Amino acid sequence: MSSESSIDPRRIGFLFNHDELHQVAHIAPIISALQRQAPSARVEVITSSDRQAEAVRQFLDPALPTPAFWSIRPNRWSRLAENLLGKMVPLNRLSSLKRSSDLFRHFDALVVPETTTTFLKINRSSDRTRLIFFPHGAGDRSIGFSPEISLFDYVLLPGEKTRDRMLAAGVIRPDNHRIVGYPKFEAYANRPPVRLFDNDKPIVLYNPHFDPLLSSWFRFGEQILDYFAQQSDYNLIFAPHVMLFQRKLLASVEHRMLKFRQRIDPHYAALAHIHIDTGSSSSVDMTYTNAADIYLGDVSSQIYEFIQKPRPAIFFNSHEADWRGNPNYDHWNFGPVLDDIADLGPTLKAVSPLSDSYREAQTRAFAYSFDIDAQQLPSQRAALAIAEFLDLQQRGEPATI
Structure with a gap:
């Protein structure tokens, strides 16, 4: 005492x-x-x-x-x-x-x-x-x-x-x-869902990380926004890690790499089926992970908040990682991993409903993580x-x- x-x-x-x-x-x-x-x-x-x-x-x-x-x-x-x-x-x-x-x-x-x-x-x-x-x-x-x-x-x-x-x-x-x-789950428990679009089409959350090596934004980001801009089957929330757009030059101490972050063409934000948020409180308070039907990302820890409720997830391997069996990429077992932007459309169609194997992987990982x-x-x-x-x-x- x-x-x-x-x-x-x-x-x-x-x-x-x-x-x-x-x-x-x-x-x-x-x-x-x-x-x-x-x-x-x-x-x-x-x-x-x-x-x-x-x-x-x-x-x-x-x-x-x-x-x-x-x-x-x-x-x-x-x-x-x-x-x-x-x-x-x-x-x-x-x-x-x-x-x-x-x-x-x-x-x-x-x-x-x-x-x-x-x-x-x-x-x-x-x-x-x-x-x-x-x-x-x-x-x-x-x-x-x-x-x-x-x-x-x-x-x-x-x-x-x-x-x-x-x-x-x-x-x-x-x-x-x-x-x-x-405690973050406790902080935002029982919050009512936010309606971001005036239709009931599936919502995809694109949530790239800021790390210049690991992030899909630097290699695939603009192509991903282009894909969603030109289609009408899905709504898109583009809500990257809050640090991605706080800096023009992104540094990774872990991987000793620097990259300049490209700007977002303003025409994407003008589209009714695309919601862009590069750093408001909604991008960190689980508003988007709760609202989305499909997760699209790379290495952000927000995937673990998303699988609180198991749902389809897709990951981009933009840096040719040998990820299988690597614990740094365990979350890539929650859904398909893509190396080519051309595979995005077919994968979006195939990923829903969530397969039993991915559901089991997500449920098991969530229980182990929290x-x-x-x-x-x-x-x-x-x-x-x-x-x-x-x-x-x-x-x-x-x-x-």
Whole structure:
């Protein structure tokens, strides 16, 4: 049991330090849950933009005291340098971390959804502050199991798949992690469907990643948009990973590759059967994965959110990957994998209804990737895990002096 009294409560910060909002829902639901689980702790929020702060507030329980909010905006010089470098290096995030190290030293722990925060460990900027990590997604790419994860003090995980791969990679230990489920599903549960088109034709979601090697956008993107522009059997949602259109020059640290991202011809957006969204909140809140009948993509972890309800999926192998048996491409077992744009039309016709073999593959993979507990929400499980790891006084327990 903690030796801290209510006079000097423990401080836990939820740190959101990214250009975009796609990471927020992965840990924001835990904030109010931890306030309930450990009411004597000071649960606080740290953001690097007003957009992040507003997004986080949407997940807070209004019946509870509003947490303190701290801002760690990057300075204008780091913004200028990052823009000059085509946003290839996350200088804004690193600048925010470095300039806020004095703030972080006052926290007992920081809960984060991304690995840039390990900068604090590498530079010994905050030795007393323990870092708790929840990955923002449950995909298969190798970067999700990178060596930086070993720098975290504790890791919360969505399911067995991520745990098994992290253990195999040696980036977590048997005693420094816990499976808690997927708070993002909780965050957007029971939302009414959004009607995007004025007809009942099948809806295809094209969701390319931003990685310059792995993404289908650079090789096939314009041809895919052309195909849908010239046909009348399907509606198309084009909603790529939010980072694809935030940068003109895309960099992959993992694959050491740079590519310029081509623009979208505006005539596509004028078509009634094509909906284009390159980065609104709808592209990260499961609006499109819930609305679509068919998924079309490459390596985005959003495929795992899509198969919450098994449906047809098609993947483009735009980089000649030897993917069979490779765990980084396990999701390519959920549907046909295409190497040629000419195969798109016939495959769309053949992929529905979903075959039994693909349905079984999706169902099996979903259960392996996400641990579902009907008795306890993921945010509650995560809050309990954090409270126990930090030895916080929990509700119903007597305070110790």
